[in-house]
Amino acid sequence: MPELPEVETVVRGLAARVVGQQIVNVRFFSPRAALGQPDETAAALRGRRICRLRRLGKHILFDLDSGVLEVHLRMTGKLLWNGVTNPYTRAILELTGGALVFNDTRQFGYLTWRRGDPNLGPDALGIPEERFAEILRSRRGRIKPLLLNQSVISGLGNIYVDESLFRARIHPLAFSSKLSEERLRRLHRMIQEVLAEAIAAGGSSISDYVDAEGRPGWFQVGHRVYGRDGEPCVTCGRGIRRTVVGQRGTHFCGYCQRR
DNA sequence: ATTACTACCTGACAGC
DNA sequence: TGCTGTCAGGTAGTAA
Numbered sequence: 001m002p003e004l005p006e007v008e009t010v011v012r013g014l015a016a017r018v019v020g021q022q023i024v025n026v027r028f029f030s031p032r033a034a035l036g037q038p039d040e041t042a043a044a045l046r047g048r049r050i051c052r053l054r055r056l057g058k059h060i061l062f063d064l065d066s067g068v069l070e071v072h073l074r075m076t077g078k079l080l081w082n083g084v085t086n087p088y089t090r091a092i093l094e095l096t097g098g099a100l101v102f103n104d105t106r107q108f109g110y111l112t113w114r115r116g117d118p119n120l121g122p123d124a125l126g127i128p129e130e131r132f133a134e135i136l137r138s139r140r141g142r143i144k145p146l147l148l149n150q151s152v153i154s155g156l157g158n159i160y161v162d163e164s165l166f167r168a169r170i171h172p173l174a175f176s177s178k179l180s181e182e183r184l185r186r187l188h189r190m191i192q193e194v195l196a197e198a199i200a201a202g203g204s205s206i207s208d209y210v211d212a213e214g215r216p217g218w219f220q221v222g223h224r225v226y227g228r229d230g231e232p233c234v235t236c237g238r239g240i241r242r243t244v245v246g247q248r249g250t251h252f253c254g255y256c257q258r259r
Numbered sequence: 260a261t262t263a264c265t266a267c268c269t270g271a272c273a274g275c
Numbered sequence: 276t277g278c279t280g281t282c283a284g285g286t287a288g289t290a291a
Contacts, residue, residue, distance in 0.1 A: 206283080
């Protein structure tokens with residue numbers, strides 16, 4: 001579900017509510033929600049103070065007075081401030097002044113304690129243009145799978161890759177190492193643009209995503225290709241096509257994004 | 260290093 | 276009303 005703009009929205013909404021608070025207790029209702037042993041995770045978190053909240057790629061990181069609480073929402077995870085529990089509630093973090101409810105229907109998400117940050121490529125939001133171009137120039141693969149690979153660049157997912165490639169007029173199967181400097185710069189610019197617009201709109205809500213207060217985003221109305229197969233391209237009027245690239249549904253305009 | 264395939268889990272939706 | 280197959284915003288493991 002959530003990609004960089006959605007995670008950023010959750011983090012911004014949550015920061016003012018949780019920073020400075022202490023974790024009183026952590027309860028797991030599904031053992032899968034803790035990456036390791038639920039008891040050990042709970043024990044490591046209990047009594048810790050939240051010093052800061054930040055985002056790295058699609059990961060939510062709570063800096064604690066000792067170590068880091070990491071939350072990954074994966075496909076259907078929701079982290080709700082004083083949220084209502086339901087049959088899909090997988091964990092509850094009780095803080096001194098409220099509770100964080102972790103609901104996740106598909107159970108791919110998790111909540112864990114770690115000593116330091118996860119190993120990820122540079123964050124897509126704010127990566128310097130030169131660094132971005134250098135990374136993609138040095139890789140052999142196709143552009144879409146590379147942008148989705150979190151150890152190459154972190155934060156982009158299926159929606160924002162398709163939207164960025166459309167705006168940059170680049171075919172998803174193009175080999176990144178063969179893209180001209182100009183096209184790489186344009187891609188970098190379009191990624192920053194689409195992420196900024198999506199964050200301003202509170203993210204995209206297709207079916208599940210809501211922020212920490214339970215509110216959906218509205219950037220889905222600004223999607224130009226994602227989920228628009230068969231509909232006319234906003235630029236040329238020809239039909240948006242859907243194919244599969246790297247085992248992911250891929251939406252693009254066959255005319256505007258020629259190989 | 261890159262690509263394909265399978266798996267994790269649940270629900271929605273289309274077609275018969 | 277089923278039942279079956281496909282799809283979903285993510286990622287890890289394995290094999291070629």
